[in-house]
Amino acid sequence: MADSIETEVSRVNEAVKHARSQKKPNLREVARQYDVNYRLLWRRVNCNMKPKTEVKPSNYTLNVYQEKALGYWIKTLDASFLPPTPAIIEHWANATLARSKTPDRTVGKDWVYRYIRRFPDTEMKLRRQKIIDSKRLGITDVAELYHWYDLLAKALEGVNPRNIYNFDETGFQIGQGRTRRVFSSQSGKASDLPGTEHGERVTVAECIAADGWRMQPLVIFKGQHHMESWYNHPIPDEWITATAEKGYIIDKLAVRWMEEFDRETRTRLKNGEQRILLVDGCGSHLTFEFLDTATEAGIKIFGFPPNRTNYLQPLDGKPFQAYKAYFKTQNNLISQWGGGLLASKSSFLNDLYQFRDKALTPRMCRNAFSERGIYPVDAKKVCESLENALPPIPDIEIDLSGEKTPSPEPDLLSSSLENTPSKTFKDVEKRQKHLSPLLCRPDLTPKEKKTLAQVLDEQEFYFNALANTTATIREMAAIRAPREKKTTRRRVMGLSDDSVIRVKDAKRSIAERKAKEDKKDERRAVKELEKKYGVPTTPRITEAQREAEAEPLYSESGEVIGFYDKF
Template sequence: MANILLAARGSHPPPTVGKNWPSTFINRHPKSIQAWFTTVQQVIDKNGIQPEDIYNFDETGFAMGLISAQKVVTRQECYGRRSILQPGNREWVTAIEAICADGYSLPPCVIFKEKVAIASWFDNLPKDWRFEISANGWTTDQIGLRGLEELFIPSTSSRVRGRFRLLILDGHGSHLTPQFDRICSENNIIPLCMPPHSSHLLRPLDVGCFAVLKRTYGRFISDLARTGYNHIDKLDFLADFQRARVEAFRPKTIQNSFLATGLVCSRPSSRSSQFTSKTPRTVVQLQKQASTLKDLLKQRSNSPPSPSKLMLDQIIKGHCISLRNTALLAQENANLRATNEKKRQKRSRSARQIPCEEGWNVEKGLQLLTQVDLPVEAPMVESHTQVELPVQPNQPAPRAQPRCSGCREVGHKINVCRQSIWRLLRESNLWKWLVLQRPELKPEHVAKRLQWALRVRDYTPEKWKKVFWSDESTVERGKGSRREHTFTRPKDQIALRDIQEVSYKGVKQMFWAAFSGSRRHTGLIPLSGDPDSPRGGVN
């Protein structure tokens, strides 16, 4: 407003106020601030407003991928301004918040820059959150009215202590419309706008909550950037914004914000100074324990520092270093796990679009999603017996049997064609090839194999390593036969002179062995004959 008044003077180019103009304006006009507090106190006394009925209603904006200002520790030899990594999305998002002087925070209203709503926005969020969409991600007069009618009034009607509710506002245009005033008067809400250029001093949301909210959200974005997550979309914003609200809108923080702005009187608080000794889990707890221990030792002994005190200091210092390293590793591990889980959840979320003419809360959005999934019945039809059922589509034609490109026969491909295999063997000079006909695979054998496969389909690689595979084999002394199902070139064949002759032949021996995927194995265990077996088995 100050820049508009300066431009109206006709100067070219029009001058603008400096960054310190609001503070100097307040210093020059202290009576306006005093008049504000006088007006607030008069409204409270005249209408009998309780502290539990004083609310602050305001909006704030976020650039989804920007990190707040932070301090960075670098090496001493690094000069100049260091380059930093910022996630690339700078899309604007507006959040409308409302808080009460007793520490209660209302559900937020999130405004996205979109034309339609996305189904995945409503996942894993409280049912009372509200979403709005606009062309640029900013609030409008209509959005402000819907936020008052459908969010603020329903959320505070059950908490009214007196007759009237006091609503502290700034000078935003969406709060100064006649419709806004009419709705407030119909619901016993007294809107009260603060003086211009003083919201950073008089508005509780600016004094306490919004600063913590943006700082916490920026810290979460910075943690994601450190783990290599460099693009922040709306789903990432909702997840981190929900976590940041938990830290920013604590009851104690909200109460202190109203106390700092002078809207309510301070209340006495009692603090316990008792300290209970317990095992330290953090560096702060360790320092408290160490301070208490040193005080006790100092009370019992007034002697100067001794070697035992120096040893105690070294033990405490080493414990502090260990706790800090453990905390850093645990935080890094938690961040990586959270990033991995977030990526996995995003891949499984729905991207279905929903036509959106006005804002919804999460509960209504989920209801509309279920309605979209239901089948739509044709109009002017009372029952399905009055109309003909739709014709079912024809079943796809069965696929033709494969044809071999080598022998041109139907029923197999060239990679399993016998003639093609023989031709390849002759071209490769592989003549000694013994093939035995495998036994026919009967249906009962197929069923057993299928049952076994279904039973072990959920095995992990670690579990497969624990499985032992066993088999037996018969060895006949002096026979020297080649292995079956083996391709051997003529120059690699075993000659008769390489086979050792023995004086006795026809002696057979069966051996059994087992091994696992973890390279554990048994020795060759000889098996003896079983005279009770009808087929001459072994045991």
């Protein structure tokens, strides 16, 4: 039986050691003694040649330290339930080459598989990760969830809830409403509400903490340029907007978001504390740059098991469900009261501002972590409900007596009988209370009393009808206002090149552009007047300049009684 490669290499090394210990060794005798090839032994002793196992091939793309660092990242992701794909590993390798002053050099298409074959950890192998229906959950999957919760408890041990975060994105389809029930006299189905099921998609990235804190959202529009019409609304200055080709979050936007997350949450840290960020297995969350930025900032990334984020991720629960419900309801209101003006990209930020505080309340954010068993860590909140998802087989009882079960008596205290009419205005009630004694006066005829009673009843009716009409007009005006503004195709200029900006920077750029145009229009008007009348004209004085240059007028007692306008 032939010896293994390790045994043959060991014999050659012993033969070389034995030969070098002698002054004039007989290499042929030593080769026969250790049963090795004479020519190989001669080259090793006389030419000082090293074995191939000790020589690093010169054609390796990454050096020893780069491959070691890459292996560390792979193990870190796998331990966080975010195993990388070969495509992600290839992207990391190319990013490593770009940082090592060889940006034009990339790994080959088969490099990843050769690297995996020589990976030092023999337990790390390419394994199949299937996509299954989230409702198909077996006993093995539940056991894995219990194991995941055990690891989560160790990771969150001693961590304050203000340092436990969850980051995820959700998509909104502009103009998409929801089916609802309406009160109508039309027979059959009510008239359809205008809307669209194929509107442009906008992605909103949100981050919440276990103590109810919310980060400023990142709104990603589909396109390449920021338009001025997006910011012509009263929206918070600290919101972050970006553009992407398809309207989804991409790698560079995820890295930029991580930088903003580090900046906003660093002030919430105390000495020696660490931040834990829970993320799903989205590709933009697994890039080398995203994880490297988190590591440098001292942020620990902890992932969810694949295909289980709908059970485990806090944002995927009630926060995003309420988000979508408020958004679709808002679109229904726009369709109903907007007079044919549907939701648009220009008014999306304004619409988002209207319902975001209602959907992502601090209480709902805290409950999202609690209901998913994240904080405090409690695996039973999720696992037990999944184990009991299949109802037990009921015991069937057959009644052979032939007697019919008596129908239950009607509940006379049902909710339909308990409903009371809504309250009216206090002033109307006071007038009715003040005038009602007139109905008891003996000098009034029955006809006069009947007329007075009708007036009192109609007074309440008209007051309520007027209030409803006023409220409807205000609602229509509030919904139409941001959509009736004249939109332009003007871009926001003078901003950074990474497509990510803050709302306050966009507003500042727009204000600077308008100020320059106003000065230009003023100079043009002055030139036209000079051309028409042939004499220089006095430049236009603003109200601020007029107030600043005005001299006060004093009375004999020394009080200011007015101002003298020099202009």
